[in-house]
Amino acid sequence: MRKKITKTALAAALLFSISCWSQEAATTNNTDKKTIKNxxxxxxxxxxxxxxxxxxxxxxxxxxxxxxxxxxxxxxxxxxxxxxxxxxxxxxxxxxxxxxxxxxxxxxxxxxxxxxxxxxxxxxxxxxxxx
Structure with missing residues (x-):
């Protein structure tokens, strides 16, 4: 039971960190394209x-x-x-x-x-x- 909770917590933390990173990358790429598009x-x-x-x-x-x-x-x-x-x-x-x-x-x-x-x-x- 304890191993199952630990694996679930690790998986949730990993998914949360990936989603935060992808949102940050998406917002920085959009602003870069707008400022130096020429x-x-x-x-x-x-x-x-x-x-x-x-x-x-x-x-x-x-x-x-x-x-x-x-x-x-x-x-x-x-x-x-x-x-x-x-x-x-x-x-x-x-x-x-x-x-x-x-x-x-x-x-x-x-x-x-x-x-x-x-x-x-x-x-x-x-x-x-x-x-």
Whole structure:
């Protein structure tokens, strides 16, 4: 008899704690969606090519932060793991770029840092978002 009461009390406590947790999670998720519904943060599944003065870049999607003006038009900034081809040498670099996105197409202007002659490396490119 005593074991039966203990098991029942444990089961009731477990159900009560689960219901409290689910109600708390539901209320916090609803308020978060309302306050930041126009901001997107995440990884872009995209592939892009960019060209600049004596530099060519092949860029893939990385982390980004965007503001959504409409369903199809977004503006933001992102980081792109890239393969930079310069002076007939290919080297991996991380580029940082502003992004203008319309539907699945992205205009980017990646910045790769400085070259050996202390000049900034900028390119301009077009990308397509697959995911």
């Amino acid at each position: 901001v997107e943060a995440g990884f872009d599944g995209m592939l892009a090519v960019s060209y600049g003065t004596k530099a060519f870049g092949i860029n893939v999607g990385g982390p980004s932060l965007k503001y959504k003006f409409t369903k199809n038009f977004k503006v933001g900034v992102g980081a792109f793991p890239s393969l930079l081809i310069m002076d007939r040498k290919a080297q991996p670099r991380l580029a940082v770029s502003p992004i203008v996105e319309y539907r699945n197409w992205m205009l980017i202007t990646p910045y790769y840092g400085y070259n050996s002659k202390d000049r900034m490396i900028w390119t301009f490119g077009l990308g397509y978002k697959f995911i």
